[in-house]
Amino acid sequence: MLIWTLLPSLLLKNASLDIIEGLAWGHEWQLGYEKDPPLWPWIIESLTASVSRSLWACYLAAQFCIGTVFFAVWRLGNRLTNSREALLGVLLMEGIHYFNYPTPEFNDLVLQMPFAALFGWLLHRALTGNQRLDWCLSGLVAGLGLWARYSMGAYIAAMGLFVLLHPQARRRLAEPGPWLLVLTCLLVFSPHIYWIIDSGFVSISYVGARAPVADTGAQYIVQLLAFLGAQLAAIAAMLALVFLLWRWRSSKPTCVQTAKADPVDFNRAYLAALALGPLAFSLLLSALTQRPPRAMWGGPLMCFVGLLIATTIRPVFTVDRLRYFGRAWLIVLLLPALLFVVEQVCRPLIAGREGRVNYPGQELGLEVTNRWLVGTGMPLKYVIGDTWHAGNVAFYSHDRPSTLFSHGGYRLSPWVSPEKLKQSGAVVVWDALREGLAVPADIRAQFPKAVLQPAILLSRNSSIYKIGVAFLLPESRSPGAPAQMHRSRFDPPPPTP
Known part of the structure; x- marks a missing residue:
């Protein structure tokens, strides 16, 4: 958490695209937005x-999320197995790409x-302990x-199917616990459900349009x-x-007995469903819609893969093995951080331009x-303008x-109206x-009444930016008063007569 909070704080000079977009949304405090629910x-x-x-x-908030994972x-590992394998399940997660390098892009x-x-x-606690508080917390x-x-929803659907199919879990359906979970979840999510319907399913339409389109069955399979190849690369x-702790001789995994009937089988099935079920559900949904998922969507589906592997391989904990593992783990911890530093420092020299996280947004x-x-x-x-510049x-x-996204007009920016623009005016910006x-x-x-202004010329190290500007004047100005053609220190000097 310390490493991945300090490095972007020191090296990144500008907010990323996702953060910029989220800030434009969050400033308006809506119940939903064109692409996402509003919590982020x-x-x-x-x-x-x-x-x-x-x-x-x-x-810091992004790393708090990872630390919470x-x-x-x-905590789940300690319920399912011994503390050493539980700790190993956590340590292995440092080797998953989604939990280190991309996390400064808090999205x-x-x-x-x-x-x-x-x-x-919490769901495991609820299923095994059957305490109403745990059911409500799960919901x-x-x-x-x-x-x-x-x-x-992939986790909810996968674990709901597990409860229906596993005999020990299915018996809970005759008790109030699972229905408390469902009721709590619906009550918490109901305001956004209202927004989805009221907005004409804007965000749902975006999710459908965002997934890649495969024109043929062969193209779908390739994508x-x-x-799947990207997910394997992410956990390489x-x-x-x-491999450093692998037990080459077969040995059945053991689990701490936390349930009365067949605890070992139940815990093993639960962890398998939790680690692989959301991915399987996502792939099934992809097959039904013929929309291959994007690689980055696999990130939230990897939360329990390390624990599943740790409890399946029955690792060998000897002094020599642990010594090699510890050294390798430090490399896995520090190498992404080193690559992050190299990218931020050397990218302008290699690519000849700055990345978005070093854009002169403040200027x-x-x-x-x-x-x-x-x-x-x-x-x-x-x-008014595109997501990045505006x-x-x-x-x-x-x-x-407030931002009016030019790609969607008032429909995707309902906090702006023609009446408000007439009263207060606006600035229009674009990449000139x-x-x-x-x-x-x-x-x-x-906006046909937009008055063109001199472009803004900015630079950051090796990159030059030219931003077009226009004023949409408020109607409260006198009809004959044009906007001042303001010249700034960024504009070239006027030609000599």
């Missing part, structure tokens, strides 16, 4: 607002992980997991194999660690806000304006290097 945008908005818009709080896996994928892990631990984390990301370091927000203030004498309340202005401007200095045609069609 609410969290990052609250965190950045509480620390003067510093991003270290987001990086490790904690929940450890809905990272946020879902702790809820999935807590759900697996609570399941509902909150859905607020984080819809793919939490599905690519997804973990498999290398497993852009300051310059746009100053131009608007000089040109209109009013605070900036709205910014989102950077919205976050880094000291006026903290890619789209030209003139107002892009799609934006011009939506």
Whole structure:
């Protein structure tokens, strides 16, 4: 947690694309957004607002999520097996790509992980102990997991099917516990269900459109194999660690007896369903829809793979084996961090340009806000444009304006209305290097009264950025008063007469 909080805090100069988008959403405090449930945008908005818009709080929150996964896996492991194998199950997770290198990109994928892990631990407590508090807590984390990301449903569906199929678990259906879980989950998630219906299923439509499209069965199989190959690559370091403690002679795994009837078989079946069931459900859904999943979607499905392997191989704990394992584990811990540092330091030299996490967003927000203030004498309340450029202005401007995403208009930005724009005006921004200095045609069609301004020229180390700017003036200005063509220190000097 310390490593992956400090490194991005020291090396990344700008918010990533996911964080920028989430901040634009979270600033509006809606019950849902075009792509995601609202819990993740609410969290990052609250965190950045509480620390003067510093991003270290987001990086720390991401690592708190990963630490919670490790904690929940450890607690479940102690219920299923001995403490050494439980600890090994946690240590092996450091060898899974999704739990280290990508985590500074705090997004809905990272946020879902702790809820999935807590759900697996608490559901086992509920099934074996049958305490109503555990059933309610399981329903609570399941509902909150859905607020984080819809793919939490893969865990809920997989474990629901396990309860239906396993005789020992199925007996609980005659008792109030499982129905308390279902009721709690529905009550927690019901406000967002209302929003989904009221919004015309905007977010559900996005999820369907986001998955890759396979035109033929052969293409689907190729893309599905690519997804599975990506998951194997993500756990390659973990498999290398497993090799160091592998027991080559066959031996049946043992589990601590925590249930009255067939505890060993029950615990083994439960862990297998928990570790592999969500992936199997996702693949089944993919096959039914002929939509291959994206590689990064596998991240939240890997929470219990390490524990499953640790309890299956019956590892050999000798001094020599542990010595080799410890050295290899330190490499697996530190190598991704080293690669992260090398990428951030050397990428501009190798690629010839900065990444988005080193974009001059703060300078852009300051310059746009100053131009608007000089040109209109009013605070900036709205910014229009694509997610990246408008989102950077919205976050880094000291006026903290609301964002109208140009790709979706008012439907995807319901916190903005034509009446509000008429009253307060807005700034339109776009990438002038890619789209030209003139107002892009799609934006011009939506806002024909936008007044073109001089472009903003920014630089960061080896990269040059040219941002197009236009003012959508508030109607409260006098009809004949044009916007001031404000010239900033970033503009080239005027031609000599």
